Amino acid sequence: MTTINLLGFGFIFGILFTSFFNKSVKYFQNKKIIKDVSDQFNEILNNLRVGKTKFINRVNDIIYIDTRLKDWKEVKIILMLDKQMLCIFKDDKCLYTSDLIDIDLKTEIIQEVYNIYSNDIDDTIEVMGYTISKTDFQNKLSEIQEKFNFNDILEQDDINSDVDKIIIENERKLDLNEILDKINEMGYETLSDHEKKFLDHLSKEDK
Secondary structure (H helix, E strand, O other), X not given: OOHHHHHHHHHHHHHHXXXXXXXHHHHHHHHHHHHHHHHHHHHXXXXXXXXXXXXXXEEOOEEEEEXXXXXXXXXXXXXXXXXXXXXXXXXXXXXXXXXXXXXXXXXXXXXXXXXHHHHHHHOEEEEOOEEXXXXXXXXXXXXXXXXXXXXXXXXXXXXXXXXXXXXXXXXXXXXXXXXXXXXXXXXXXXXXXXXXXXXXXXXXXXO
């Protein structure tokens, strides 16, 4: 075999070996990625079974569940009901999706979510076109009521929604009846400055 032939053979062999090596590296990298994803979802399945998850909310067809993974600490599990797809989020970043895991593992996780949280998933209300968890809505409503004093809202001129108007009108009628009863029993001078200001505010509105 001539030197030129040897060089040509060596060149071709080098190309083939490099291609094989790159494909092998990619194969093992993919295998490692798939194993990592499966490990994370297996840990989620175990967390569901031992009670280490917490239902957060449902918004339309998306379920939010909190848990903790040894590699990522606190994460959020998102289950898309319409697509039967699972995602693992850390803050606003999607770490993993169920596209790379075995179908049986995905089915087990989704079934476990239904078994544990079926009441939370089904107990919803419709608010402004959104289907949301009733418990979460009630909790947020309580937080809002604690932060705001409706007597202070009475002094605002702009009321943006019909719900606000109903709440404020009920508060107003209640306060007015109490104040009128107080005037009948004890006289106008016994009213507090706040009560007098309230009556003055109402009289200006009526004009």
